[in-house]
Amino acid sequence: MATISVTTLLLLSSLLRAVFLLYGLYQDATSVFKYTDIDYLVFTDAARYVSTASSPYLRATYRYTPLLSWLLLPTTFHPQSLWFSFGKVLFAVGDILAGYLIIQVLRQSHGFTATKSMKYASLWLLNPMVATISTRGSSEGLLGVIVIALLWAVEKKRVVVSGAILGFAVHFKIYPFIYAPSILLWMEPPGQRDIMAKIKGFVTKDRTVFTFTALTTFMALNAVMYAIYGHPFIVHTFLHHLTRLDHRHNFSPYNTLLYLKSSPFTPDPYYPAIQPSSLSIERLAFIPQILISAVLLPLFAKRNLSATMFAQTFAFVTFNKVVTSQYFMWYIVLLPVYLPYSSLLKSPIRGVVALVMWVVTQGLWLGQAYQLEFEGGNTFWPGLWAAAAGFFLVNCWILGVVVGDIGRVEKEEEEKKVYK
Amino acid sequence: MKRRITFLVSPQENEASEDALHLTKDSLEIRGLKAIREDRFTLTFEELPQFAKDVVKQTQELHIRFDNGKDYEDKWKGPFASRLPLGAHIFATPLRESKMANLCSFISKYADIPCSSIEAAFITRGRLKQLYVPDTAALSNILKPLANKICGPSKKVCKDKVLALSTATSVDLRYDATTKSLEVNAIWATSNGNAKDGAWDILVKPDTPADKIEVGVLTSGGKSPEDEITLRGKLANVGQDNELTPVRVSFPSRHHSRQNIYTADFNRPTGLHPKLEVTLALGGNSPADGCTLNAYFTVPQPFFVDPYQLEDDKLMKSYGINKVKVVEGETDLEAPTWAMSKWGALVLAELDIEQYLSTWEKKRSPMEFTLPLHIRYMPTHPEKHSETATLPWPVVFWACPSEQWSKMSTNPFDRRMLGYEEYFSEETYFHHLTPKLINSTNSISSLEVPILNSVDSQSIEWGTMGVIVIGFLWVFGTIVASFLGFGGKKVGEHQKKE
Numbered sequence: 061m062a063t064i065s066v067t068t069l070l071l072l073s074s075l076l077r078a079v080f081l082l083y084g085l086y087q088d089a090t091s092v093f094k095y096t097d098i099d100y101l102v103f104t105d106a107a108r109y110v111s112t113a114s115s116p117y118l119r120a121t122y123r124y125t126p127l128l129s130w131l132l133l134p135t136t137f138h139p140q141s142l143w144f145s146f147g148k149v150l151f152a153v154g155d156i157l158a159g160y161l162i163i164q165v166l167r168q169s170h171g172f173t174a175t176k177s178m179k180y181a182s183l184w185l186l187n188p189m190v191a192t193i194s195t196r197g198s199s200e201g202l203l204g205v206i207v208i209a210l211l212w213a214v215e216k217k218r219v220v221v222s223g224a225i226l227g228f229a230v231h232f233k234i235y236p237f238i239y240a241p242s243i244l245l246w247m248e249p250p251g252q253r254d255i256m257a258k259i260k261g262f263v264t265k266d267r268t269v270f271t272f273t274a275l276t277t278f279m280a281l282n283a284v285m286y287a288i289y290g291h292p293f294i295v296h297t298f299l300h301h302l303t304r305l306d307h308r309h310n311f312s313p314y315n316t317l318l319y320l321k322s323s324p325f326t327p328d329p330y331y332p333a334i335q336p337s338s339l340s341i342e343r344l345a346f347i348p349q350i351l352i353s354a355v356l357l358p359l360f361a362k363r364n365l366s367a368t369m370f371a372q373t374f375a376f377v378t379f380n381k382v383v384t385s386q387y388f389m390w391y392i393v394l395l396p397v398y399l400p401y402s403s404l405l406k407s408p409i410r411g412v413v414a415l416v417m418w419v420v421t422q423g424l425w426l427g428q429a430y431q432l433e434f435e436g437g438n439t440f441w442p443g444l445w446a447a448a449a450g451f452f453l454v455n456c457w458i459l460g461v462v463v464g465d466i467g468r469v470e471k472e473e474e475e476k477k478v479y480k
Numbered sequence: 481m482k483r484r485i486t487f488l489v490s491p492q493e494n495e496a497s498e499d500a501l502h503l504t505k506d507s508l509e510i511r512g513l514k515a516i517r518e519d520r521f522t523l524t525f526e527e528l529p530q531f532a533k534d535v536v537k538q539t540q541e542l543h544i545r546f547d548n549g550k551d552y553e554d555k556w557k558g559p560f561a562s563r564l565p566l567g568a569h570i571f572a573t574p575l576r577e578s579k580m581a582n583l584c585s586f587i588s589k590y591a592d593i594p595c596s597s598i599e600a601a602f603i604t605r606g607r608l609k610q611l612y613v614p615d616t617a618a619l620s621n622i623l624k625p626l627a628n629k630i631c632g633p634s635k636k637v638c639k640d641k642v643l644a645l646s647t648a649t650s651v652d653l654r655y656d657a658t659t660k661s662l663e664v665n666a667i668w669a670t671s672n673g674n675a676k677d678g679a680w681d682i683l684v685k686p687d688t689p690a691d692k693i694e695v696g697v698l699t700s701g702g703k704s705p706e707d708e709i710t711l712r713g714k715l716a717n718v719g720q721d722n723e724l725t726p727v728r729v730s731f732p733s734r735h736h737s738r739q740n741i742y743t744a745d746f747n748r749p750t751g752l753h754p755k756l757e758v759t760l761a762l763g764g765n766s767p768a769d770g771c772t773l774n775a776y777f778t779v780p781q782p783f784f785v786d787p788y789q790l791e792d793d794k795l796m797k798s799y800g801i802n803k804v805k806v807v808e809g810e811t812d813l814e815a816p817t818w819a820m821s822k823w824g825a826l827v828l829a830e831l832d833i834e835q836y837l838s839t840w841e842k843k844r845s846p847m848e849f850t851l852p853l854h855i856r857y858m859p860t861h862p863e864k865h866s867e868t869a870t871l872p873w874p875v876v877f878w879a880c881p882s883e884q885w886s887k888m889s890t891n892p893f894d895r896r897m898l899g900y901e902e903y904f905s906e907e908t909y910f911h912h913l914t915p916k917l918i919n920s921t922n923s924i925s926s927l928e929v930p931i932l933n934s935v936d937s938q939s940i941e942w943g944t945m946g947v948i949v950i951g952f953l954w955v956f957g958t959i960v961a962s963f964l965g966f967g968g969k970k971v972g973e974h975q976k977k978e
Contacts, residue, residue, distance in 0.1 A: 080606070092794070092795050092798045094795075101788060105488055105788070120788075120811075120812075120813060121813055122813070239673060260888065270855065291582070307816055307857055308814070313944060313947050313948060313951075314948075316932065317940055317941060317944040318930050318931060318943065319857065320860055320934060320937055320940055320941075321862045322816070322818075323818060323857075323859040323932070323934075324818050324859045324932065325860070325934065325937075326859070326860070326861050326862055327862065327865070328830060328862035328934070328935055334859070334938060336937055336941065337941055341941070341944070341945050341948070345948075348948060348952040352952070352955055352956070356959050357957070357959070359959075359963065360631070360962070360963075375490070375955065377953075379948075379951075379952075432752065432930060433750055433751050433752045433753065434567070434749065434751040434752075434753065435749040436749045436750045436751045436752075436927070436928065436929075436930060437867060437930065438865045438930035438931070438933075439930075439935055440930065440931070440932040440933075441932060441933065441940060442936075445897050445940065445944075446945070449943070449944075450948040450953055452947060452948075453947065453950065453951055455951075456950075456951035456952075456954050456955050457954065459955050460954050460955055460957075461959075462960040463955065463958040463959050464961075464962055466957055466962065467958075467961070467962025467963065467964075
């Protein structure tokens with residue numbers, strides 16, 4: 061590892077994806093169990109609608125920005141045997157670009173050696189799970205490159221570019237808005253030691269420019285898309301995600317409760333007085349989620365922006381009302397820029413325990429879900445619920461460790477920034 | 481009101497002997513006749529009770545059909561070959577722009593079928609609206625209140641006549657705005673009559689001298705050209721004729737039956753993605769060149785099909801289906817049953833007969849095909865851990881396009897608007913396979929859908945709240961601790977490693 065060049069690492073990771081991609085084509089051609097992700101068919105169907113000048117929202121369950129279907133227009137070209145996979149190649153290239161930017165961030169902004177940067181970037185670049193997800197045609201990898209590009213641009217002090225990327229990212233998938241407060245706090249000018257100085261000197265040129273470009277990009281994209289596709293764009297890209305009551309089982313600890321509360325309630329004949337409480341905690345789920353990920357954690361941004369962004373994403377996913385394994389990609393891409401500061405690496409036992417518990421509780425949940433989905437077993441309560449709760453608590457513990465890590469790097473980071 | 485009663489005697493049975501039929505001046509007495517029976521009532525618009533007038537006057541065409549899904553037995557079915565998935569099927573085309581609100585309130589009032597509006601409850605196929613209820617009780621449910629309404633509560637004889645329809649294998653109601661007449665057809669296809677030995681013992685007698693009752697006792701008239709059916713037997717207009725008239729008629733028939741049987745069941749375990757597997761004893765031949773073998777499914781809630789999955793030709797070929805030709809109705813891929821207002825969807829699939837016939841010589845095995853399905857989440861319940869979901873078997877038939885098409889208007893038993901023949905050209909003959917019931921009494925398969933038991937709703941609420949609060953407080957605590965600098969112990973160690 062120590063001797064290879066960045067080019068070699070990128071070539072290796074490209075090779076890994078090429079192999080996965082070709083294997084996927086082979087499996088799709090020979091087996092009824094498809095390698096290609098079901099969402100890829102949604103994207104490409106939507107692109108087909110776009111190619112005939114129709115709306116991508118004619119495809120049921122297309123809940124993304126039209127930009128994605130535009131990007132995938134080449135998948136409608138002929139010959140199909142060649143062009144249909146264009147999107148997977150695009151997502152894989154996005155992956156590799158994200159990996160390259162991770163190396164750049166670690167080297168340029170964090171001052172690590174090339175070898176050390178590549179070691180951490182390999183967690184993303186040579187990660188078979190990441191390679192599988194993008195070559196199956198899931199767009200989450202594309203979001204990875206956007207978020208890393210955001211981090212790169214911010215730490216390189218490219219204010220306009222960072223604002224534009226953030227605006228684009230939020231348009232693409234709502235959740236990156238949580239990074240806005242972190243970035244704004246990180247842009248603190250040197251020398252503001254006490255709270256009064258921080259407040260008085262809050263409005264700076266950089267902050268104003270960043271906010272303005274981010275909002276302009278976000279609103280301009282929305283305006284253009286709304287002008288072209290009208291109301292369905294708003295409904296499917298934004299409103300759907302805000303109003304969905306995902307009652308089907310997923311990793312979220314709220315899941316069983318959402319099923320219970322969204323279903324019509326039949327009173328128990330033995331205890332007819334017992335009704336589901338009118339306090340719908342599931343409707344208040346956004347409070348702990350937003351409080352931690354978008355309000356409290358950004359306060360650490362000044363100490364370590366990259367680790368803070370990892371913690372924010374991890375918190376956002378953990379406390380979300382809907383959690384599927386694709387969401388894990390959102391924070392895995394930030395793992396290489398957090399781990400160098402992590403006690404999970406410095407104390408290997410702690411790291412292994414965290415990884416094992418993360419995997420085991422997820423495995424327990426998957427076992428319960430498999431019984432329900434494919435064997436008709438009734439595992440809703442307590443099995444599936446307990447597994448999701450266990451996974452949630454493990455995630456909270458890991459999040460606590462991450463927060464502790466960020467707290468510890470306070471002094472050196474602060475000093476580094478001041479003397480830069 | 482006109483009435484026609486047809487007894488179709490199987491060629492295997494003894495022919496109706498002279499003393500089985502006894503015609504007098506004003507009645508016909510039938511004793512010990514083993515036969516399939518069809519009763520047809522024809523009423524003009526003016527003869528209809530007011531509530532029925534209200535319903536039909538909003539429709540251009542209205543068909544209400546029931547099929548009880550019972551075994552047909554391996555008997556000769558003659559012109560009564562066509563079947564439908566068991567339950568109630570309603571097909572309606574509005575007259576002009578009518579919303580057919582009266583039909584909607586009629587079925588919700590009398591058949592207990594939820595219907596807030598036709599738009600919400602029926603699926604739309606162009607102008608045609610379609611509703612399906614997978615419940616054989618739908619017929620008797622609707623007949624009880626209807627008998628009271630038609631006859632008045634005290635007229636037992638009248639009510640018994642109406643209620644007798646509930647034992648029929650199939651009942652068709654058809655109203656046509658161009659002829660302004662309502663036709664009711666009931667078939668007792670199992671030939672189980674009202675006598676103890678399964679024969680018919682009845683006295684046919686017009687209620688009033690004005691009523692006309694035409695009775696025919698018919699059997700197969702022997703060999704007839706393909707696509708035609710020949711019947712011979714005796715006819716009489718009860719109350720008019722003094723003698724039974726011998727007849728021999730030939731007519732083209734849209735529907736024919738084939739002896740090939742099929743059965744269906746879910747592959748187990750079922751889970752939330754069940755598959756209905758249908759096995760056909762096909763015997764390696766088709767009725768004629770150019771025929772396609774098809775399966776028509778009505779897929780009610782909580783089942784649903786994923787139209788995108790059914791579009792995947794390679795996958796469907798692996799399931800023995802050449803092409804899914806039609807998917808219409810409710811195909812939302814995510815919503816639970818309680819968010820659905822429509823009954824479900826219909827699927828017409830063309831089976832991969834080529835593949836099957838090519839291996840028939842070698843394998844001699846029955847043909848199999850599979851419909852992949854999915855299940856919506858169903859409401860929670862305090863006393864149940866699962867709900868039973870039932871899926872009617874499909875009807876399976878050969879569709880044979882024909883150039884030598886004869887007008888069906890000469891067929892006294894023609895049946896159209898069954899839900900599937902509209903997807904074929906008008907000049908198509910249908911040859912129906914026979915469902916064979918082995919371990920069940922109806923052509924239906926069922927499975928158990930796991931549901932959340934809500935008796936623990938309090939624990940679920942408090943448990944979830946507790947877990948969230950614990951997780952939140954833990955993270956919140958570490959944030960506060962880190963912010964106040966309690967976590968800075970290892971800074972020195974950290975710096976060393978840097």
